[in-house]
Amino acid sequence: MGVPYAGYSEAARQSIRAERLARPPLRRPQRPPADVAALKVLSAVAPLSEDERALVRKLCLYRESIPAGAEFAREGEAAPARLIVSGWACRQQSLPDGRRQIFGFLMAGDAIGLGLRPRPLDEVSTVAVTRVECVDALMLREILAVQDGRHAGLRNALAAARRYEEACLLDHVVRLGRQSAHERTAHFLLEWRQRCRVAGLADAERFPMPLTQEVLSDALGLSIVHLNRTLQHMKRERLIEMKRGWVEILDAYRLKFICDYQSRWPTVGGDGSSVSLVREF
Amino acid sequence: MGVPYAGYSEAARQSIRAERLARPPLRRPQRPPADVAALKVLSAVAPLSEDERALVRKLCLYRESIPAGAEFAREGEAAPARLIVSGWACRQQSLPDGRRQIFGFLMAGDAIGLGLRPRPLDEVSTVAVTRVECVDALMLREILAVQDGRHAGLRNALAAARRYEEACLLDHVVRLGRQSAHERTAHFLLEWRQRCRVAGLADAERFPMPLTQEVLSDALGLSIVHLNRTLQHMKRERLIEMKRGWVEILDAYRLKFICDYQSRWPTVGGDGSSVSLVREF
DNA sequence: CGCGGTCTTGAGCGCCCTCAATCGACGTGG
DNA sequence: CCACGTCGATTGAGGGCGCTCAAGACCGCG
Numbered sequence: 001m002g003v004p005y006a007g008y009s010e011a012a013r014q015s016i017r018a019e020r021l022a023r024p025p026l027r028r029p030q031r032p033p034a035d036v037a038a039l040k041v042l043s044a045v046a047p048l049s050e051d052e053r054a055l056v057r058k059l060c061l062y063r064e065s066i067p068a069g070a071e072f073a074r075e076g077e078a079a080p081a082r083l084i085v086s087g088w089a090c091r092q093q094s095l096p097d098g099r100r101q102i103f104g105f106l107m108a109g110d111a112i113g114l115g116l117r118p119r120p121l122d123e124v125s126t127v128a129v130t131r132v133e134c135v136d137a138l139m140l141r142e143i144l145a146v147q148d149g150r151h152a153g154l155r156n157a158l159a160a161a162r163r164y165e166e167a168c169l170l171d172h173v174v175r176l177g178r179q180s181a182h183e184r185t186a187h188f189l190l191e192w193r194q195r196c197r198v199a200g201l202a203d204a205e206r207f208p209m210p211l212t213q214e215v216l217s218d219a220l221g222l223s224i225v226h227l228n229r230t231l232q233h234m235k236r237e238r239l240i241e242m243k244r245g246w247v248e249i250l251d252a253y254r255l256k257f258i259c260d261y262q263s264r265w266p267t268v269g270g271d272g273s274s275v276s277l278v279r280e281f
Numbered sequence: 282m283g284v285p286y287a288g289y290s291e292a293a294r295q296s297i298r299a300e301r302l303a304r305p306p307l308r309r310p311q312r313p314p315a316d317v318a319a320l321k322v323l324s325a326v327a328p329l330s331e332d333e334r335a336l337v338r339k340l341c342l343y344r345e346s347i348p349a350g351a352e353f354a355r356e357g358e359a360a361p362a363r364l365i366v367s368g369w370a371c372r373q374q375s376l377p378d379g380r381r382q383i384f385g386f387l388m389a390g391d392a393i394g395l396g397l398r399p400r401p402l403d404e405v406s407t408v409a410v411t412r413v414e415c416v417d418a419l420m421l422r423e424i425l426a427v428q429d430g431r432h433a434g435l436r437n438a439l440a441a442a443r444r445y446e447e448a449c450l451l452d453h454v455v456r457l458g459r460q461s462a463h464e465r466t467a468h469f470l471l472e473w474r475q476r477c478r479v480a481g482l483a484d485a486e487r488f489p490m491p492l493t494q495e496v497l498s499d500a501l502g503l504s505i506v507h508l509n510r511t512l513q514h515m516k517r518e519r520l521i522e523m524k525r526g527w528v529e530i531l532d533a534y535r536l537k538f539i540c541d542y543q544s545r546w547p548t549v550g551g552d553g554s555s556v557s558l559v560r561e562f
Numbered sequence: 563c564g565c566g567g568t569c570t571t572g573a574g575c576g577c578c579c580t581c582a583a584t585c586g587a588c589g590t591g592g
Numbered sequence: 593c594c595a596c597g598t599c600g601a602t603t604g605a606g607g608g609c610g611c612t613c614a615a616g617a618c619c620g621c622g
Binding site: 461462503504506507510511 | 609610611612613
């Protein structure tokens with residue numbers, strides 16, 4: 001009776017995570033202002049003025065480094081304003097018995113704690129999956145709070161990122177509720193590829209996949225073992241190839257067919273105005 | 282190979298739905314201004330001034346009736362501004378093979394097409410599950426667009442409703458990704474009860490459940506058959522009782538224990554200010 | 563009374579789960 | 593340089609949750 005397969009007898013997992021969280025974040029010296037992926041993502045949807053680009057570059061001079069496993073923000077707390085420059089983080093919720101569900105991932109160009117009106121999504125636990133380089137975006141937040149015409153591009157870009165995140169959450173619900181393990185995995189990989197491409201992190205059909213299978217399975221609502229077998233199967237079917245933190249899509253067409261994938265990335269009109277995603281912040 | 286259990290060989294379902302959508306919405310004569318559930322829901326979080334209450338009541342004089350199965354708004358289109366007075370609707374997405382995932386439900390007091398900044402959630406297909414009475418809320422939308430101090434209560438209430446809907450969506454993800462059929466069902470019923478109570482539709486432990494098991498299963502990511510067996514099991518366990526469109530919770534404590542339920546409804550501080558959900562619209 | 567929709571129940575099975583062990587890669591300390 | 597511990601990926605075995613198919617019961621309605 002009662003609780004059917006409550007899953008994952010993983011007290012171990014819990015303690016490991018707790019230990020990771022204990023490590024304090026490091027602060028690093030300034031770095032040369034590379035043309036960061038963050039800027040690429042932001043300007044992918046809404047065109048940024050040269051002023052705005054300069055502003056972002058300037059922000060990026062003062063980086064902060066968050067080790068893998070550290071928590072950006074705990075559940076229920078408003079996250080400090082940060083813009084991710086590189087690395088990957090996830091939004092998640094844990095159940096009391098150790099089960100975990102990941103809502104989505106954050107990458108370069110994504111912001112947390114920036115919304116003027118907080119969403120519930122901004123108030124769940126957010127954890128760095130890899131080491132994350134980010135910058136304090138409090139200034140950005142205040143700039144955006146001023147609703148004058150300046151920085152309209154930045155405002156649009158950040159609003160688009162928020163909207164895209166929410167759109168992905170809807171896809172996530174469909175995946176979890178109505179798709180099989182193969183479909184979920186295929187769909188997720190295509191979505192991931194899309195994001196990496198926009199950020200300029202992808203190389204043709206190859207893109208980085210820093211997530212362990214444990215993390216991946218907690219996102220896709222599968223067990224580690226079954227996710228592994230699903231990936232193995234897709235390799236054997238010559239759909240994908242994985243090595244050393246990279247994934248290569250061998251047959252994108254078939255993969256899309258399997259899971260009925262259609263990108264949620266906003267299509268940009270000929271005049272440079274985004275059709276569906278860009279709105280006020 | 283390829284698509285594992287693609288599920289539900291239900292071409293029938295599709296055609297039935299298509300037929301329902303064909304029926305045009307009816308327009309009914311005015312009705313006496315009952316103290317509608319909508320008003321109850323809106324004032325549950327943010328206190329409304331007498332002016333605001335009068336405004337809502339006035340809006341409610343001109344009702345529109347939408348038959349069960351009709352679509353408020355198609356996918357990708359912005360929905361017309363409406364405030365639901367009674368009845369139930371759902372946000373959903375269909376897969377090409379007929380599978381369907383329901384994102385959530387709308388009840389009295391919920392608004393569609395009212396957001397000044399559209400969310401992806403507002404752009405999915407929205408369908409009336411039962412007959413829905415609603416009112417044109419275009420006026421409301423314009424009133425809210427004026428960011429002066431007046432109608433701050435209404436703005437807060439509607440913003441809270443939006444936030445609550447998003448919070449429920451997160452719970453939905455956890456249910457679908459990491460909970461068993463029993464847990465999902467228990468959790469959903471408790472959430473539903475909570476909403477009915479706030480709306481004043483519940484009677485102690487009894488509350489209306491107008492959803493068919495088909496609809497319920499499409500929300501919970503289960504097959505109809507398995508949902509049925511799950512409900513049967515919960516009845517046999519003396520957890521719930523169901524008859525004629527009503528559910529009675531027999532053992533709320535045990536039900537909460539099963540699924541680790543905790544309400545996302547905003548707790549209201551002693552001074553009447555909502556702690557977490559009320560923000561600007 | 564026939565009929566369509568919904569709910570129920572039985573049977574069979576397969577997707578996906580858990581448990582458990584192994585292997586490779588990597589970093590650490592002796 | 594090698595033994596060792598750890599983490600992640602992999603694989604086998606077994607089983608149960610939840611699926612599909614199918615048929616019958618129930619019920620409101622014209």
